[in-house]
Amino acid sequence: MQLLCFIILFLATFPPSSSSSLSFDFYTLSCPVVELTVKNTVRSASDVDPTIPGKLLRLLFHDCFVNGCDASVLLQGNATERSDPANQSLGGFSVIDSAKRVLEIFCPGTVSCADILALAARDAVEFTGGPNIQIPTGRKDGRISMAANVRPNIIDTSFTLDEMIKIFSAKGLSIDDLVTLSGAHTIGRSHCGSFNDRFKVDSNGNLTLIDLSLDRQYATQLMKMCPNNNNDRVTVNNDPSSPLQFDNAYFKILLAHKGLFQSDSALLNDERTKNRVVEFANSQDSFFERWSSSFLKLSSVGVKTGGEGEIRQSCSMSNT
Known part of the structure; x- marks a missing residue:
């Protein structure tokens, strides 16, 4: 309880960062719990379902290769990237949603779904024995997600x-x-x-x-x-x-x-x-x-920063 009170007091003291580019300390003041929150969410989900790390890593690939690393693959709706048949077998969405819900409690309107996805994929690799990588944050969430953009931008398993x-x-x-x-x-x-x-x-x-x-x-x-x-x-x-x-x-x-x-x-x-x-x-x-x-x-392909995107309240839908 004391730790929780400290976190709330700390976050109230320092407003969200207004940086317009990726940096390794983007959330240091605005949401210092972000990386620990994502890591714990990935660990808990992977303990229950060992296939989660592979799903999270694939989810990042399918996001970044289509319109950049802007979490557009997470948006639900007709004719969105997520609705395309090539993305029907994607998984791990619930892990991103879980981390987002927790972060909206501690740091409302501060952490993008795009950053959560990038961190979750990074943690998935480490959790399964891969290297521990530091990646910059500060990505904004895209507002556009079109199924028509999927096929021309992803690798098919039959490609030369x-x-x-x-x-x-x-x-x-x-x-x-x-x-x-x-x-x-x-x-x-x-x-x-x-x-x-x-x-x-x-x-x-x-x-x-x-x-x-x-x-x-x-x-x-x-x-x-x-x-x-x-x-x-x-x-x-x-x-x-x-x-x-x-x-x-x-x-x-x-x-x-x-x-x-x-x-x-x-x-x-x-x-x-x-x-x-x-x-x-x-x-x-x-x-x-x-x-x-x-x-x-x-994880830095085509990122949106500053006023190029938004911070979604829910990862599955745009704010507007």
């Missing part, structure tokens, strides 16, 4: 390397960032429909590999886990070896030709990216070091 490079480059991200951030697939699960075009099964159960870069034994395992009439509901681990641990196993899996998606295998099959895959497979420290840099860039 050139197609992925084009999307990443448009966001100010390099080929190295592409390889590094693909390491996010070391946690999380995916629906069968996102990869079962890499093989086909005839009426007798015989397997034919369409994508010959996929290990045949692994393809057989996937086939058994993905019955043809259940592809929209069944999910499998992105990383079959350590699915709940953020580590460099994803890159080891690529070397074994067991990348779940065609877009994963593309990283190994091209000289522009292969060496980095090998490097990360051999050194988790190297991957973590590079991840810290690339994640910082990702």
Whole structure:
């Protein structure tokens, strides 16, 4: 109770920051409890549901790649980003909403949903064994969310390397960032429909590999886990070896030709990216070091600051 009274008194003493750009101390005076609140919310949700970290990390990708890191993917309604079929399998929304509700009690009208999402994804990585990263805050929430903007801006699992490079480059991200951030697939699960075009099964159960870069034994395992009439509901681990641990196993899996998606295998099959895959497979420290840099860039893509956006009262709807 004494701590709660201190926090309320502290917040009443210092008004919200009026900074118009991202900074590492943006909420130091206006809401010093923000990072601890988000971290505790992510931890509590992940303890109940171990798939939460992967969902939060994917949610950030889908937000930042479409209209920048402005929490526009959180907005509900007809023809919003969230309503697009490509985003129907997204999860983790309730975690962001929970953190927002708590922060609205301690720091009303101060912390953006965009910042909460970026911090939650950062914490999801740390919670599952990844590096602890400091990221700046001060993002504003966008007011516009259009389903039509989703497909031209996100990576499809069947993309070639050139197609992925084009999307990443448009966001100010390099080929190295592409390889590094693909390491996010070391946690999380995916629906069968996102990869079962890499093989086909005839009426007798015989397997034919369409994508010959996929290990045949692994393809057989996937086939058994993905019955043809259940592809929209069944999910499998992105990383079959350590699915709940953020580590460099994803890159080891690529070397074994067991990348779940065609877009994963593309990283190994091209000289522009292969060496980095090998490097990360051999050194988790190297991957973590590079991840810290690339994640910082990702979480800063197209951010809105100052008067460019708003601080939503609810993450699922605009204030106006």
